[in-house]
Amino acid sequence: MKLVVRLKLLPSAEQAAALQATLVACNQAANHVSRVADHTGVRRNRELRALVYTDVKNGWGLGAQAAQHVVKKVADAYTALRAWRRKTSTRPRGAISKPIGFRNDAAQTYDDRMLSWQLDQRTVSIWTTAGRVKRLAYTGGQEQLRLLEHYRQGESDLLLRAGQWYLEATIDVPETPQNPQPQGFIGVDLGVVNIATTSTGHRHSGRRLNRTRRNDRTLRARLQQKGTRSAKRRAKRHAGKEARRARDINHKISKHIVAEAQRTGRGIALEDLGGIRERVRLKKPQRVTMNSWAFGQLHAFIAYKARRVGVPVVCVNPSYTSQECSRCHHIDQRNRPSQAVFACRSCGFVEHADLNASHVIGQRGWWVWVCGAESQVPALTPIA
Structure with a gap:
């Protein structure tokens, strides 16, 4: 690799x-x-x-x-x-x-x-x-x-x-052979408020990163408006810090997720979010947040770290993962009364919204793996 x-x-x-x-x-x-x-x-x-x-x-x-x-x-x-x-x-x-x-x-x-x-x-x-x-x-x-x-x-x-x-x-670097029989899949829900939420209960909050990004944007706008030589020098020194900070956080999160999957003998299930920026329509204040969301980088970090240690990674369809109940699989837009709360309208199951979505992703990942795996049934011996 x-x-x-x-x-x-x-x-x-x-x-x-x-x-x-x-x-x-x-x-x-x-x-x-x-x-x-x-x-x-x-x-x-x-x-x-x-x-x-x-x-x-x-x-x-x-x-x-x-x-x-x-x-x-x-x-x-x-x-x-x-x-x-x-x-x-x-x-x-x-x-x-x-x-x-x-x-x-x-x-x-x-x-x-x-x-x-x-x-x-x-x-x-x-x-x-x-x-x-x-x-x-x-x-x-x-x-x-x-x-x-x-x-x-x-x-x-x-x-x-x-x-x-x-x-x-x-x-x-030589690759470790992939685990052919994982003991389930850790679902990973990627987001903005919580950068990553795993089905094992770990939430990697993005509150500090988002607050720092807002401060960076405010400082950058103020320096550009000022336009003096000292302001330009300061802007040049400050350039790239946001990207390096996000990269460092994504490295730490991906390392934690892969290590947990390796330790427990499980695989990792991720949402296929390719093209989401083109599909989703947002109001102008939300576009900056969406465009600075480095989900693709985190996905790539998890993929190559998992490949290096032999942890299988599968991508699942992201449709309705935030609206589907992980217990009864009922899908309803009203299941999300708020950003952080999931309350199923069918069975009454209540859970943190990101944690529920991670369970759904993990279940979908298992079915993707099972449907694509080779049959373990021994070949029939022909009867003479």
Whole structure:
């Protein structure tokens, strides 16, 4: 299973200047390639490389491998744009009416010819436009360093984020065989008030995160309205904190859910919420909350963590999970007298609404698994 570990580089001032110049040169070259691709309509990697390879290599002082990675980055960006255009029904004109642009500090890919690792010394030797930078130190968490040492395989990306340099290395971790006979499924109800509610009774509240998001939006609007140089500097320092905070919370929640499923020998059932933003119509004040809801990220974190330890994950139809009774399965819109309360109009069962929905999701997950599982009935012996 392919994963990515992020390691922090510790360059000297001279090494950081070489890395900065390399990123600027690679991304300026990528902008040139993007303009050529947009003008000629040639956007496949091999054909595009035949057009621009020499110009990219000579015009920006890039090596052979770096030039090829620049062209491939542009080709991959246009491939992703085509996939997005096929998938979405809303197509902002500004996103497709001009060439794709790359920031001067956008990430750059390195392969093993451009980047070598000295794992015992925790240093790397990396290509730059100013020559090879050797003995560039890096650091990371204990688990990240262990994974890097045992499973590193493939390319790495050089990143500059908030003045700090990072390398994102690809690792190939062996998967644990999936549990063929789970002892039931833990249903996970994803929401905004409660980020995740499990059928085992754990509610991961989103109150603190939502309050912090409101404060972030208020601060961002105030700084944009002020518009001074100090306000812009503060906004730049503050940018990205909300996303990093949500990512950290989603990592913690997914780790807890997967660990519980592994410990109890059960699988995990999730709602298939793909396309919910396009399906649901909301009032304007609610749209910001919906668009900042990182349910897709949490779903992805649970999926890859479960796959790594062999916990089965199934996706179920989300229709009426909040209106269905987990006891008698009666569905009625009136079963939800308020956001937090579920009261069945048929059998009188009363429960917290998110907990009831998680039970429904867990039951649906079990039936999805049973319907898709291979039969355990032994084959009949033919009678002579």
